[in-house]
Amino acid sequence: MELNLATKSxxxxxxxxxxxxILVSFRQVxxxxxxxxxxxxxxxxxxxxxxxxxxxxxxxxxxxFTSLHGRMIPAMTGAKCANPSxxxxxxxxxxxxYDEGLEHLIHAAKRNSDINLFVHDNRVFALTxxxxxxxxxxxxxxxxTPFGSIEEPFNSxxxxxxxxxxxxxxxxxxxxxxxxxxxxxAITHKGFSYVDIIQPCITFFDTRDYFKDKVYWIGEDxxxxxxxxxxxxxxxxxxxxxxxxxxxxLGIFYKVDKPTFEEELYK
Amino acid sequence: MSEDSNKDIFTIGIGGAAGEGVKxxxxxIGKLLCDMxxxxxxxxxxxxxxxxxxxxxxxxxSKNKIWNDYAKLDILVCLNEETKEIHKGEMKxxxxxxxxLALPEIIERIKNILKKRNFxxxxxxxxxxxxxxxxxxxxxxxxxxxxxxxxYPMTPSTSILHYLASKQxxxxxxxxxxxxxIAVINMALGMAYAGKRVAVGSAxxxxxLMQEAFSFSGMAELPLxxxxxxxxxxxxGVPTRSSQSDLRxxxxxxxxxxxxxxxxxxxxxxxxxxxAEALNLAWKFKVPVIVLLDKILSEHLMTSSIDSGFISVERxxxxxxxxxxxxxxxxxxxxxxxxxxxxDKAEDVKRMVEKRFAKSANIEEEMKNREAVKIYGNTDxxxxxxxxxxxxxxxxxxxxxxxxxxxxxxxxxxxxFDTERVKRELEGKRVICIEGNHNGQLASLIRExxxxxxxxxxxxxxxxxxxxxxxxxxxxxKFS
Numbered sequence: 001m002e003l004n005l006a007t008k009s010x011x012x013x014x015x016x017x018x019x020x021x022i023l024v025s026f027r028q029v030x031x032x033x034x035x036x037x038x039x040x041x042x043x044x045x046x047x048x049x050x051x052x053x054x055x056x057x058x059x060x061x062x063x064x065f066t067s068l069h070g071r072m073i074p075a076m077t078g079a080k081c082a083n084p085s086x087x088x089x090x091x092x093x094x095x096x097x098y099d100e101g102l103e104h105l106i107h108a109a110k111r112n113s114d115i116n117l118f119v120h121d122n123r124v125f126a127l128t129x130x131x132x133x134x135x136x137x138x139x140x141x142x143x144x145t146p147f148g149s150i151e152e153p154f155n156s157x158x159x160x161x162x163x164x165x166x167x168x169x170x171x172x173x174x175x176x177x178x179x180x181x182x183x184x185x186a187i188t189h190k191g192f193s194y195v196d197i198i199q200p201c202i203t204f205f206d207t208r209d210y211f212k213d214k215v216y217w218i219g220e221d222x223x224x225x226x227x228x229x230x231x232x233x234x235x236x237x238x239x240x241x242x243x244x245x246x247x248x249x250l251g252i253f254y255k256v257d258k259p260t261f262e263e264e265l266y267k
Numbered sequence: 268m269s270e271d272s273n274k275d276i277f278t279i280g281i282g283g284a285a286g287e288g289v290k291x292x293x294x295x296i297g298k299l300l301c302d303m304x305x306x307x308x309x310x311x312x313x314x315x316x317x318x319x320x321x322x323x324x325x326x327x328x329s330k331n332k333i334w335n336d337y338a339k340l341d342i343l344v345c346l347n348e349e350t351k352e353i354h355k356g357e358m359k360x361x362x363x364x365x366x367x368l369a370l371p372e373i374i375e376r377i378k379n380i381l382k383k384r385n386f387x388x389x390x391x392x393x394x395x396x397x398x399x400x401x402x403x404x405x406x407x408x409x410x411x412x413x414x415x416x417x418x419y420p421m422t423p424s425t426s427i428l429h430y431l432a433s434k435q436x437x438x439x440x441x442x443x444x445x446x447x448x449i450a451v452i453n454m455a456l457g458m459a460y461a462g463k464r465v466a467v468g469s470a471x472x473x474x475x476l477m478q479e480a481f482s483f484s485g486m487a488e489l490p491l492x493x494x495x496x497x498x499x500x501x502x503x504g505v506p507t508r509s510s511q512s513d514l515r516x517x518x519x520x521x522x523x524x525x526x527x528x529x530x531x532x533x534x535x536x537x538x539x540x541x542x543a544e545a546l547n548l549a550w551k552f553k554v555p556v557i558v559l560l561d562k563i564l565s566e567h568l569m570t571s572s573i574d575s576g577f578i579s580v581e582r583x584x585x586x587x588x589x590x591x592x593x594x595x596x597x598x599x600x601x602x603x604x605x606x607x608x609x610x611d612k613a614e615d616v617k618r619m620v621e622k623r624f625a626k627s628a629n630i631e632e633e634m635k636n637r638e639a640v641k642i643y644g645n646t647d648x649x650x651x652x653x654x655x656x657x658x659x660x661x662x663x664x665x666x667x668x669x670x671x672x673x674x675x676x677x678x679x680x681x682x683x684f685d686t687e688r689v690k691r692e693l694e695g696k697r698v699i700c701i702e703g704n705h706n707g708q709l710a711s712l713i714r715e716x717x718x719x720x721x722x723x724x725x726x727x728x729x730x731x732x733x734x735x736x737x738x739x740x741x742x743x744x745k746f747s
Contacts, residue, residue: 007608009609042589042590042591055609057599064595065457065460066609067456071480074449074451075453077454078459078460079458079461082414085590086590103450107445
């Protein structure tokens with residue numbers, strides 16, 4: 001069966017934006033899941049927040065729900081509760097989930113809602129033409145912080161592990177094979193799947209060169225059921241960018257099975 | 268005129284410290300009287316704390332319909348010493364005090380006093396139940412096929428959450444309490460998108476947090492019912508006291524322009540009906556529907572006739588949901604075309620605004636077949652009293668003491684507004700508008716819609732309910 005996952009909408013991301021790589025990766029993942037009989041296309045519900053990432057729902061010919069800024073996650077849980085046979089994925093941004101809607105992110109992880117969150121993480125507000133955000137490094141100069149941000153960023157993966165996410169992973173948008181693998185694993189995981197996708201903003205905070213050299217995949221033998229090991233691994237670096245030259249690990253850091261919110265609701 | 272002279276009405280007050288079970292004793296007495304066939308109105312006054320402080324339940328009852336409780340007591344039940352002191356000025360001449368007794372003895376004493384005074388009924392237990400507006404509203408939702416109720420606790424809306432939470436079943440109704448009101452309404456919109464009949468509820472402060480998503484429901488045409496319970500505001504205000512000061516905020520809620528329905532019931536029976544009506548209308552027209560309540564309506568109990576048998580579950584077969592083979596269902600908070608794809612061309616924007624507002628005419632047509640405006644008293648009267656919400660009870664009880672016949676006009680639908688009907692009822696008449704707010708918001712709305720300026724207003728903004736005797740005196744004076 002040939003799936004047509006494109007729409008007639010013109011893509012308005014900056015030419016060369018890694019968002020396009022995320023889009024293509026996702027279309028391929030959906031195609032493969034459908035071809036392998038793991039997903040009925042009508043059961044895919046793709047959510048999006050507001051930000052550059054959010055345009056993705058116009059570019060994929062599947063059920064979609066473009067929420068308000070930061071408010072996608074409770075809507076995803078709502079849809080999953082309403083119809084547990086849906087496969088609910090959500091595309092969010094760092095501004096969307098780490099600034100505006102942070103409380104929803106934490107609570108969705110806490111309640112282990114069976115939804116899949118892909119955060120396009122570019123560490124800057126891009127659609128509003130470049131301001132610092134929750135993950136921008138200290139000292140980051142932007143239109144709203146012309147003398148440099150005076151705040152430290154936080155480690156979102158660490159936060160998700162603390163909050164109770166049962167699937168925590170990171171990938172790099174430029175590595176489409178890796179991204180596909182992570183997306184597929186997230187979607188097939190039962191429970192709250194959190195994927196941070198490093199997606200350099202080529203216009204307002206171009207970190208491509210920085211990440212190109214720093215990212216590396218953790219080994220296949222990485223123990224994914226040990227919270228302490230996961231916390232250590234994701235604390236390796238990443239958040240001290242760009243001053244220091246640590247490595248940025250990619251891969252599935254944590255994956256455990258727990259009853260989901262929706263299972264408990266209908267028990 | 269004085270309430271002492273109204274021998275048809277008997278009033279019992281029950282006072283004690285918070286945490287001493289004042290409400291429980293009051294409601295048990297109420298149930299006893301309900302079983303005896305009396306019509307009852309029971310008010311509950313309590314401060315916003317868990318222990319200490321003075322709680323007071325007052326119930327007035329009669330063999331005839333009773334719409335409000337009375338200030339003067341025939342019996343005062345004291346669960347602590349302080350109660351006697353606080354309420355000594357509220358006693359009728361021959362009033363009796365019951366103190367130092369447990370519930371079963373209190374009940375026995377009350378029965379004996381009623382017998383002694385020949386205040387008894389020789390009739391079968393009526394079909395009525397003692398119920399407040401919140402629970403009646405929740406029963407209305409249930410009767411109309413509610414799938415999900417989502418709420419974050421906030422006085423005085425919380426009893427809806429508690430009641431519906433207790434009614435959950437494995438396959439049926441589900442109740443969720445998320446992290447905050449913003450999560451509440453966005454979760455609800457996700458549910459509506461996936462095809463479930465959902466309602467949310469809060470006090471107006473909580474609803475204030477929901478504004479952006481309320482507007483989203485208008486933009487995306489997602490059916491949603493919102494219960495908004497007013498309490499004394501602004502800000503945190505007086506959490507356990509009432510107000511009608513959110514009318515203007517509610518009818519204009521959410522940024523931007525989109526059709527919505529706002530229904531303001533005035534008693535538990537109307538609240539029940541409004542709950543069911545709201546759910547059916549939200550799905551029929553794919554609009555958000557607000558049921559506007561207030562603390563008095565939400566918590567005060569009245570003998571009411573609630574019959575789910577008259578409620579139908581009206582579904583909208585034209586809406587498709589994700590999970591439908593061969594269909595792609597796209598919903599967005601951006602302006603969008605008929606396929607749910609973002610648009611920003613001027614002609615597309617205009618077309619979509621008009622598409623949404625095309626529903627307004629149908630909603631207004633629907634309104635004509637509903638009880639959008641209710642009339643009581645002398646329908647031909649030259650003098651008119653107009654009101655909305657729980658003020659209905661105070662006014663209808665006050666009407667028992669009017670010196671002349673007066674037409675009572677209750678505005679039930681605040682949005683859309685039945686301009687034609689209200690105009691017809693008010694035009695050329697002496698009109699008094701009675702509201703529980705400072706600015707006379709209903710009067711201003713009536714002027715905006717009908718051009719009729721109401722100069723006579725009786726406004727109460729001290730967070731408590733209208734005393735019907737006082738109200739009758741004021742109205743008699745204004746219409747003398």
